[in-house]
Amino acid sequence: MSRTPYGFDAARFRAARTAAGAQGPLTAEEEETWELCQRSFAQYKDAWFVAAGALDISLRGRLWRRDYDTAEAFIRDGADMSTSNAYRQIAGARIAALLAEPPRLELESNDLSRMRDSDNVRAYVIRQRAAESLAPIREDYGDDAAAEAYRTVAEATGRDKVSQKTITGIVKEFPRKSVEELDAEQRRERIRELAVQQAAAEAAAKAQPAGPVAAFAAYVATAEAFGGKTDGLAAAYAAAAEADPVEAKRLAVRLRDHLTVVVDNLPDV
Numbered sequence: 001m002s003r004t005p006y007g008f009d010a011a012r013f014r015a016a017r018t019a020a021g022a023q024g025p026l027t028a029e030e031e032e033t034w035e036l037c038q039r040s041f042a043q044y045k046d047a048w049f050v051a052a053g054a055l056d057i058s059l060r061g062r063l064w065r066r067d068y069d070t071a072e073a074f075i076r077d078g079a080d081m082s083t084s085n086a087y088r089q090i091a092g093a094r095i096a097a098l099l100a101e102p103p104r105l106e107l108e109s110n111d112l113s114r115m116r117d118s119d120n121v122r123a124y125v126i127r128q129r130a131a132e133s134l135a136p137i138r139e140d141y142g143d144d145a146a147a148e149a150y151r152t153v154a155e156a157t158g159r160d161k162v163s164q165k166t167i168t169g170i171v172k173e174f175p176r177k178s179v180e181e182l183d184a185e186q187r188r189e190r191i192r193e194l195a196v197q198q199a200a201a202e203a204a205a206k207a208q209p210a211g212p213v214a215a216f217a218a219y220v221a222t223a224e225a226f227g228g229k230t231d232g233l234a235a236a237y238a239a240a241a242e243a244d245p246v247e248a249k250r251l252a253v254r255l256r257d258h259l260t261v262v263v264d265n266l267p268d269v
Helices: 010-014 028-041 048-060 071-078 083-100 128-133 135-141 143-157 164-173 184-207 212-227 233-243 245-264
Strands: 105-107 115-117
Touching (some): 028 048, 048 071, 083 143
Antiparallel strands (some): 105 115
16 A cells, blocks of 8 residues: 555545535445544644645545534534635645655656656655645646646755745746746746745845845845846747737736836935
8 A cells, every 4th residue: 555654545645535415424435534534633743734635535525424514614623724724735735745755657758758767756745834835836737746846946955845935935936827838847947947046045145144234135136036037038028929919018018117116216326
C-alpha cells in the first residue's frame, strides 16, 4: 500500500470517492475509512495535510452523516475550523500530498520518450500557508503544476522548506493564465528566475539597516526588480496588439497610469 511519510494512505486520498447522495448507515468500507479519517485529524499539528486529506474524504463521501446532521456541523465541531478555511486546506493538501509522494513516472514534456523516474524527484514537506499561497498556479494549471512550482523554488533556492513569504512573492510576479499562458517548461524557467530574484531580494532586505533607510531601500528594490523584467516590453505589446488591439491598448493605458503615479511620487533629488 502506498503511503505518505506520515502513514496516510495516499492512494485513498487521491482517489477520494464522491458520494453526494449517500444516506443511511455506513458500509463496512465506509466505517473503516471514517475511522481512518478521524485518527488523521489528531495528527493535524504535525502533518496538516493528512488531516486536510481526511477532511476531503469525509466530505466527498458524506461519511460525517453517522455523527453529524450537516457537513457544516462536522467541519465546525469535528474538524474545529471554518468552512472557508477547510476548503482552503483541502486544496493545499492535494499539493502537499503530491510533494510528499512524487508520482512513479513524471512527464518532462509532451514527448513520451522524455520521462524521468521519480526516484530522481525528492519528496518535500510544505507548510500549510505556503501551499495555500500557490492557489493562483493551482487554479490556472492544476495541482501537479503547483507542486512542481514548489519543487522548482526549493531547488532554485536550495531550501528544504520554502516560506509563505517567498512563495507569495514569486506567485505575485508569475503571470495568470489569462494574461500569458505558459507550457510546463516555460513555467519552470519563469518560476526558477523569479525564485532567484526573490531570494536575492530577501537577502538584500536582511542586509539593509533597520529604520527609514531600509524602508526607502525596499522601494528601490521593487523598482529594480520591475526594471529587470521590461526588456521585452515593446515586443510583448506589439504581439498583444496584433492579437487583440483593444485589450492591448487597455493594458498599456493601465501601465502608463501606474508609471505616472511612480513618476509623481519620485523624490526631488
